[in-house]
Amino acid sequence: MRKLKFQYRMQLSFSKPVNRHHFTLRCFPKDSERQQIENQEVKIEPSYDGGDKTDSFGNLCKYGVVEKEHSEFVVNVTGTVCVNGSQFQPVYEKHKVGMFRYHTALTKKGPTIENIYNKCKDKDLSTENFPYIPGISDADNIKNIENNEGSIEVIRRAYYFMNVVHDCLEYAPGITQVNTTAEEAATLGSGVCQDYSHIMLSLLRMEHIPCRYVAGMMMGEGASHAWVEVCDGEKWVAFDPTNNCMVDDSYICISNGRDAKDCTINQGYFYGLPEQVQEIHVLVENVEDEYTNI
């Protein structure tokens, strides 16, 4: 188990004042089997009229409207999170994961992804040819995967697809946008965590494997992060295709959904025609710099 301290700051700056600004924010980590949130504080400016909700994927949201004119909209979320060593979310109602098996507009395959898939679909993933999840330092993690009853084949497949995705994309911010599809990113050959995740989802869904997009934060300073969870029949197992590794206890989950659109951090609707700039700044640090075993 690890205790992490996080700061999440989102600032929207408008070149001209806007009014009647409606928003839905989805940037609040919540309790789950893998993480417990302590003393979370949320500050949203300017003041607004609105409420809280849990969306259909179980993500926490705040929504509302800022009526008066403003040129800046700032959200600050801080808190501490205890993240478990075990990185799995059990699946209690298996017949309900079906929706994660199907493509969305963002994960739909095109010729490039089809090509990637055709090149790797017949790869022999038996133990001799594909040592099971190599390079994973967290022995507990592997033991946990094996002790659970899910399908090892699915996890091997997902792990291999993660390697493939990691290799077919160059990490380069600023080239792709929030609405770039998996196919577009794969064709460009570069992108950010969202694009890596979408391509991985696309490949997995071509095999009918239920998988979901996760938005969150990881240890360090910078932007928010995104990765992929795969259902092996019993549990969700998390993979980070951007860093080509299994997700461990240095990651904090914020939201999940079928794709990035379901996890939109800030959706807005306002009156005015300004230029707008969104800046997201995330800082995640260890509270106690050592592992505590439980």
Place this chain on the structure above:
Amino acid sequence: MKEEELYRYSDTVNELLARYGVKFGIYKNGIFKEQLFPFDMIPRKIGKDEFNYLEKGLKQRVMALNEFIKDIYGDKKIIRDKVVPEEFVYMGSGYLAQCEGVTPPNGIYTHISGIDLVQAKDGEWYILEDNLRIPSGASYPMIARDICRRSSPATFKNNSICDNRNYAKLLRKTMDYVNAGGHTVILSPGRYNAAYFEHSYLAEQTGAHLVTGNEIVVENDNLYFIDYSGRKERVGAVYRRISDEYLDPMNFNPESVIGIPHIYDIYRKGNVALINAPGNGVADDKGIYYFVPKMIKYYLDEEPILNNAPTYLPFYEKDMEYVLEHFDDLVLKDVAEAGGYGVVFGNSMTKDEKEKFIGMLKAEPRRFIAQEVIDFLDIDICDEGKVVPRKADLRAFVLMADEPMVWRSGLTRFSRNPDSFIVNSSQGGGFKDTWVLEE
């Protein structure tokens, strides 16, 4: 006095309908055109016993459809028990993930359903389509009957015809039953919507406010109607005539400018009723149609009273074989299309078209259903003074309050083209009054 007495008023009635604005809007090549919805004076008559049978079957069907939608956005038992394959749910355009786990007031998803039926030559009735999203059309027979009564009161005095002027009452009851506290409004996209006449007419008849998106607003987790003086009054029920995706830019299509931001958030909390419930299109997909008889058995443990037209799902191998073998005898429908679009008859295709179509069918079997062509019973229409037989269907309206209610009338649409089976008003068809007889 015979009903023929009524026919003398054909011109007057059509002129009055035009003057009242009984029109149907069509977008063609991006241009909005309004056209009159031609009314034929010869009524379609349905006997009392026959309609009682239809009524029973329609109630049963809508109850099962409502249970299905509740199940899909909740427990998903029908998927777990493999009665409906999940791809027909999740790949359908009507399924909205945003509706998962949301229960509408009183568990009603199908407040107003328009069920399309046809009668075959042997007298047997078949269900052609279930329209659950925003079925329109009730206003046309309502106003036509009203004008006919005025033109020839004696016809209605001397024939025992069920009075159909209660539609507004049924609708009001349906809306009041789920009202979460406050006014009832009918939300229209506005003047340029295809069914604007209906929106305004139903508002007038039910006493609901007719509003557009900028007249209602969400505040403090409630919905308010802003009147002409700027005063805000709470709204408890919205009969929305805006499709799901445009209803709320914060929850559905962010580009919608006719929706109400956050209306879905407060609906989720039970603070307002939306009629019909968002997401209910999951049950009116043409692919799902195939499974409705199975739903009736699954949820109600009853045998279906009304039959589907014999339908094949190329998704199932056995059905695909049948479809390829009997291609020329079948009508093929694209499940994603509506309004009479995407419907082709196997025997009307050229060899090339057929080959191309079969290629598509094999590549995307889930996208199509195939049906036996039902030999519709022709009904008489009056075409330029001559009585001629034409194909017609019947849209029956089922409203759901504490129990389902079937309107004892309906919209009979006919094809003006003698060779066509397609009766949709967007394809140039006309309509008739539907008389349900009292004896």
